[in-house]
Amino acid sequence: MAENSKEAKLRRKIARCAEKLGMNLFGVADAERWKQYGETEQAFFPPVIWPWCRTVIVMGVQIFLPMIETTPSAVYSELYNTTNRLLDESAYRIANLLNGLGFRAFFFPRDGYGDISALVEKPEAAFSQVLAGRYAGLGTIGFNHTLLTPEYGPRVRLVSVISDVNIEPDEVMKKDLCLRCGVCGKSCPMGAFSAGEAGSRAAADMDKRKCALYHQRLKNEFRYPCGVCVKVCPVGKDRKIYGRSSVTEEGIAHCRSFGSKI
Ligand code: SF4
Ligand code: SF4
Known part of the structure; x- marks a missing residue:
């Protein structure tokens, strides 16, 4: 175009x-x-x-x-x-x-x-x-x-x-941004994620009902939603602004055990 x-x-x-x-x-x-x-x-x-x-x-x-x-x-x-x-x-x-x-x-x-x-x-x-x-x-x-x-x-x-407007679409991103560090799964308070096959690029198996049940509880406590799996993810330039190259010492160690360079 x-x-x-x-x-x-x-x-x-x-x-x-x-x-x-x-x-x-x-x-x-x-x-x-x-x-x-x-x-x-x-x-x-x-x-x-x-x-x-x-x-x-x-x-x-x-x-x-x-x-x-x-x-x-x-x-x-x-x-x-x-x-x-x-x-x-x-x-x-x-x-x-x-x-x-x-x-x-x-x-x-x-x-x-x-x-x-x-x-x-x-x-x-x-x-x-x-x-x-x-x-x-x-x-x-x-x-x-x-x-x-x-x-x-x-x-x-x-x-x-x-x-129905006809405008130029963006390219779908090819490079997978996920480091497969597993920190999100490890941090979930409900254990909602279970790892797929080792080395697999697919998303984790997720028990969405467990996640929804936890959210229901948080909503009753006026501190909804959870978002821990979002908070801990080491991906994103925003972390640098706040001086956070990664999450916690434990998170870093865990990422490194999976071969991540963070
Ligand atoms: S939002 Fe919270 S409960 Fe739901 S999957 Fe993420 S960490 Fe687990
Ligand atoms: S914390 Fe982020 S980078 Fe690590 S496995 Fe989860 S989604 Fe991927």
């Missing part, structure tokens, strides 16, 4: 708007990628749900490391709520911008399960923001089932705008 084409100009306009709204990350996925990669059931492919959908715009905001380091806490809980509001409001505005230009568009809220008790019964998201982020070139999926990004590791929250 030529730099001065109508589509390229439109993409820049949307990206600029997202930046002004305070979004840290912006990426564009071709809606056909869900089918192309076949990593989820067909029922979850955006064009199957919305046949007019051509593009999924994914935006993200960072989770400040010193705040998630207090988890589980009221401080992190407030931050989580703030990121949710910021994401949904920004996605609303981007969808509105596209509507104003004559395109079909709406946003899929970053959660969308109503209440954590619904996840205990059926721990499955209606729309995976993580997968959307991967297809929009923002990062790769880690052992802990989150989107790992070069900038913030897994310390990002995401939202998606579904549209």
Whole structure:
């Protein structure tokens, strides 16, 4: 797509708007990628749900490391709520911008399960923001089932705008960012992760119900969500800002035992 084409100009306009709204990350996925990669059931492919959908715009905001380091806490809980509001409001505005230009568009809220008790019964998201982020070139999926990004590791929250706008998609990231250090699994208070085969690049087996049950308890204590597996991940340039090249001495030793150079 030529730099001065109508589509390229439109993409820049949307990206600029997202930046002004305070979004840290912006990426564009071709809606056909869900089918192309076949990593989820067909029922979850955006064009199957919305046949007019051509593009999924994914935006993200960072989770400040010193705040998630207090988890589980009221401080992190407030931050989580703030990121949710910021994401949904920004996605609303981007969808509105596209509507104003004559395109079909709406946003899929970053959660969308109503209440954590619904996840205990059926721990499955209606729309995976993580997968959307991967297809929009923002990062790769880690052992802990989150989107790992070069900038913030897994310390990002995401939202998606579904549209029939035709703009250049980003490349899907090829280099796997996960170090397979296992620190996330080892740190989970519920032991929700079980290691896959040694040396496997796949995400861990995850008992999502265990994770949801713990979240239910934290919600009752007003210190929801958990996010320990996000807090401890050594990936992300954000760690350097706070002088944290890694997590703890124990974490470093554990990473090194897996051959990691952190
Ligand atoms: S969010 Fe907490 S309980 Fe859930 S998998 Fe991560 S560390 Fe475990
Ligand atoms: S903590 Fe280690 S294994 Fe877990 S997602 Fe991060 S890099 Fe991958």
